[in-house]
Amino acid sequence: MSDQLLAQAHRFLDWARDRGARLDGTDDSVFFLQGVIESMAEDDDEEPAFRAIKLLAYSVYLAELLADTCTDVRCVVEAEGTRLDAVNAVQAGGATQFTLNWLHNCLNDHDADNLAFKYAGALQDFGEHDRAQALYALLVDD
Numbered sequence: 001m002s003d004q005l006l007a008q009a010h011r012f013l014d015w016a017r018d019r020g021a022r023l024d025g026t027d028d029s030v031f032f033l034q035g036v037i038e039s040m041a042e043d044d045d046e047e048p049a050f051r052a053i054k055l056l057a058y059s060v061y062l063a064e065l066l067a068d069t070c071t072d073v074r075c076v077v078e079a080e081g082t083r084l085d086a087v088n089a090v091q092a093g094g095a096t097q098f099t100l101n102w103l104h105n106c107l108n109d110h111d112a113d114n115l116a117f118k119y120a121g122a123l124q125d126f127g128e129h130d131r132a133q134a135l136y137a138l139l140v141d142d
Contacts, residue, residue: 005056005084006077012057023061025068027119027135033058034115037106052084055107059087059100062119066097070126095125114139 017023022032036058040051063075066089074092078085087100097118105113116139123132 005079006060008053009057009060012053013061016057025065027065027069027123027131028138029065030062030116030119030135031138033062034106034110037103037115038110041107041110055100055103056084056087059103062099062102063087063089063097066099066119066122066126069131070123070128073126089122089126091126095122097122097125 013021013023021036023029036054040046040054060075060077067073067075070089070091072092072094073089076086076088076090078088084100086098089097089099102113102115102118106115106118116135120132120135120139123129123135
């Protein structure tokens with residue numbers, strides 16, 4: 001079932017890109033996602049099923065972005081039946097980043113749980129120190 005959830009996430013991401021979502025595979029795209037999460041936090045009238053798909057898709061995007069750009073990292077979707085348990089970026093023999101949890105935490109308190117800081121921390125944990133520092137510098141400038 002995790003394959004079906006992953007396919008659904010990719011369909012949503014394609015749909016969002018077609019409508020102008022700045023999901024371009026760069027570290028800066030995390031700022032776009034931060035804005036989306038802040039918007040979602042303010043709009044709790046959104047249909048729960050659509051909200052769940054968005055969170056799944058964006059967590060997969062983050063995990064795959066880390067997997068595509070960091071050494072020995074892969075995206076892992078954990079699901080049982082139709083229940084999604086986790087979306088993680090996992091480094092072989094190293095750190096695990098829980099991207100779905102990031103989004104839930106940021107959704108609950110986007111001021112305290114800044115997605116860009118979490119992403120920069122993941123880059124640091126995965127050995128991408130220069131990229132992490134560049135992102136931290138952008139965050140400090142804000």
